[in-house]
Amino acid sequence: MSSLTSAQRNAVNQFAAATGASTRSATTYLRNNAWNVERAVDEYYDSGATATPKKESKAVLELFETYKDPEDPSTIGIDGTINYIQDLGVALEDPVVLALACKLEAPTMGQFTKQGFIKGWQSMNADTIPKMKKAVESLSTDLANDPAFFKQVYKFTFGFVRPHGQRILPLDTAVEYWKLLLEDKFPSQDLFCKWITFVTEEHKKAVPKDTWNMLLDFVVNVLGSDNGLDSYDAEGAWPSIFDEFVAYLRR
Incomplete structure (x- = not known):
């Protein structure tokens, strides 16, 4: 390939x-x-083809067993997750952790399921810690250089970090992950700081999924365009928060 x-x-x-x-x-x-x-x-x-089930990799399964939660053997819990990420040589606050969680279909922070863990690593052809470290390095490269993959991980993050049973993301959590994922996607540090100031001091509301998802499009297609704010269509299908932010920038 x-x-x-x-x-x-x-x-x-x-x-x-x-x-x-x-x-x-x-x-x-x-x-x-x-x-x-x-x-x-x-x-x-x-075409008439049928799915060919992959045999569980013994090595991947053994690794899962090493980190699994003793109280819930079908998952790796928070302690096992921390140990596992550290054994991969990755800082817990590194954005690639989110990419890895996406690839392993992690349901929430601090947890991997047995099915997602095995399926994800099989798809990346990695069954040992050294191979997994190389796969994580590749994920980090893709996260930085592949806009489609970054968008997939960015959208995944909303559901991954959202509190259980809630439909919206607390503002402080959204800000934390915007700083982790989007700060260098804005055309300038100044614009990013203005967005954070706007949402925390003026808008002051929790973040729904459509706002979270469309912020990336707004940053790339409006703020990052040649015409900047002049390309913003107030009659377009943008959530109202973006109308308010554009007005805030034009004061």
Whole structure:
């Protein structure tokens, strides 16, 4: 897969994880469907193919057993998660932890499920700590250089850090993760600081999912565009918070 882009490699891994197909087969179906994973998987099954279950990797399973929660053997709990992340040589506050949680389908902070752990590492072809460390390095590179992967992780983060049973994200939590993920995505440090000042001192409201998701689009497609704020369409499908922020910037 060396000739593929990082986005294409991610698509191949997703296809293979969903179908159990070989890398060669996954690449063929994806190329025939413009690298759209959903359409490629549909064509795969429409052709009469059946999913090939992957045998659980003994090494991955043994690693899971090492870190599992003694009170809930189907998960790795908070203590095991901290130990595991540290054994991977990653700081807990590193954004790549969010990328890893996304790839391993972690349901919430401080927890990995057995199914997600095994499935995720199989999709990345890593079954030992050294291989996992290399995979994490690759995730970090993709997070920095692949906008589609970054967007996937960014959207995943909302549900991952949202308090259980709540539909919205507390403002202080949103600010914490915006600082972690979006600070260097804004065109300037000044604009980022103005956003944080605006939401904490003027807007002062918890953050719903559509605001969280669309902030990235606003930063990239409006603030980061050649025309900046002049490209903002107040009649577009933006949440009202962005109308208010644009007005705040134009004072």
